[in-house]
Amino acid sequence: MTEIDKTLLQHLPFGLMLLDQEGQIQWASEALCRMLGEQNDKLTGKAVDDLPEPMRRMLATEPRIYGVDGDLHWISREAFSNPQGEQLLVVSDVSSQEQLAAENARLHQQVEDLKLTDDLTGMPNKRAISQSLELHISRSRRYQNPLSIVLVLVDLADADGIEPLSNEPQILSVSRYLRDRLRWVDQIGRWDDKVFLLVLPETEETDARALLDKIAAEQHSLILPDKESARPRLSFGLACWSKGDDMRTLMRSALQDLQGSLVH
Numbered sequence: 001m002t003e004i005d006k007t008l009l010q011h012l013p014f015g016l017m018l019l020d021q022e023g024q025i026q027w028a029s030e031a032l033c034r035m036l037g038e039q040n041d042k043l044t045g046k047a048v049d050d051l052p053e054p055m056r057r058m059l060a061t062e063p064r065i066y067g068v069d070g071d072l073h074w075i076s077r078e079a080f081s082n083p084q085g086e087q088l089l090v091v092s093d094v095s096s097q098e099q100l101a102a103e104n105a106r107l108h109q110q111v112e113d114l115k116l117t118d119d120l121t122g123m124p125n126k127r128a129i130s131q132s133l134e135l136h137i138s139r140s141r142r143y144q145n146p147l148s149i150v151l152v153l154v155d156l157a158d159a160d161g162i163e164p165l166s167n168e169p170q171i172l173s174v175s176r177y178l179r180d181r182l183r184w185v186d187q188i189g190r191w192d193d194k195v196f197l198l199v200l201p202e203t204e205e206t207d208a209r210a211l212l213d214k215i216a217a218e219q220h221s222l223i224l225p226d227k228e229s230a231r232p233r234l235s236f237g238l239a240c241w242s243k244g245d246d247m248r249t250l251m252r253s254a255l256q257d258l259q260g261s262l263v264h
Contacts, residue, residue: 012029012031013031014031014090014091014092014093015028015029015031015032015033015034015035015089015090015091015092016028016029016031016032016088016089016090016091017029017032017043017059017088017089017091018086018087018088018089019048019086019087019088019089020085020086021084021085021086022047023047023048023049023087024045024046024047025043025044025045025046025047025048026044026086027040027044028040028043028044032089032091035058035075035091035093036051036055036058038055058075058077058091059077059089059091074093074094074095074097074098075091075092075093075094076091076092076094077089077090077091077092078090078092115127116128116131118189118190120168120171120172120175120190121171121172121175121190123175123179123188123189123190123196124187124188124189124190125189125190126189126190126191126192126197128189129187129188129189129190129191129197129199130247132187132189132199133149133197133199133247133250134247136199136201137241137245137246137247137250139201140241141243144243145201145202146202146203146204146240146241147199147200147201147202147203147240147241148200148203148204148205148207148208148238148239148240148241149197149198149199149200149238149239149241149250149251149254150197150198150200150208150212150236150237150238150239150254151191151195151196151197151198151236151237151251151254151255151257151258152178152195152196152197152198152234152235152236152237153194153195153234153235153236153237153258153262154171154174154194154195154196154232154233154234154235155194155232155233155235156170156224156231156232156233167225169224169225170224170225171193171194173222173223173224173225174196174222174224174232175188175190175196177219177222177232178196178198178215181211181214181215181218182198182200182211185201185202186198186199186200186201186203187199187201204240205238205240208238208240209238212236212238215234216234216236219231219232219234235258235261235262236257236258236261237254237255237256237257237258237259237260237261238254238257239251239253239254239257
């Protein structure tokens with residue numbers, strides 16, 4: 001490498017290091033020297049393996065974090081070889097790219113957290129149905145209106161026993177089946193992968209159980225995609241609001257009722 005070459009390379013916005021066939025440092029750019037915190041003349045002639053541990057880590061293959069003036073930076077390294085066995089290391093500060101990726105991930109998570117619709121079924125998701133339930137509980141507290149909720153657990157039952165829903169078309173079919181059997185004032189949301197939550201305003205326990213009996217009695221008509229030999233097994237956990245209940249206690253009662261139905 002000529003002196004003219006070295007002068008031109010000094011203006012590049014990333015670090016460069018030239019190694020001979022034995023892995024000894026022949027030259028390092030000013031940008032890389034700043035990253036390493038060492039002068040070029042003290043690096044020349046040394047083998048990379050003989051450098052202090054922090055410098056060796058910075059020159060490792062995987063992206064690394066290093067500190068400069070109290071700030072942390074991400075770096076990446078690439079190596080290029082010629083037929084004579086010499087190597088050129090290119091060390092880049094990719095902190096801005098990493099920060100941008102982290103910010104994009106954070107914003108994406110914020111969008112996901114704010115979503116109110118389940119991607120598959122189009123129903124309210126857990127966040128949305130929870131908000132709706134909170135409003136109905138507040139209304140029942142104020143006016144003493146009846147309110148029932150139902151957790152619906154869905155499995156498949158066939159000759160081979162009980163198994164969970166296995167694909168998205170099956171979940172979608174069950175969600176439509178449940179939604180089509182509710183009144184316009186009722187609400188349904190996807191609580192979990194195979195659990196739905198029904199919110200039944202102005203509904204006493206007797207009426208809620210009558211609705212569940214109807215849903216259970218008609219479930220034989222539901223044919224699931226890719227599983228025609230199986231039928232969904234619907235298990236219900238019913239809870240009715242009473243004075244002093246909040247969302248936590250109401251959901252706990254529904255879960256206990258669901259667990260009891262599974263035992264029997």
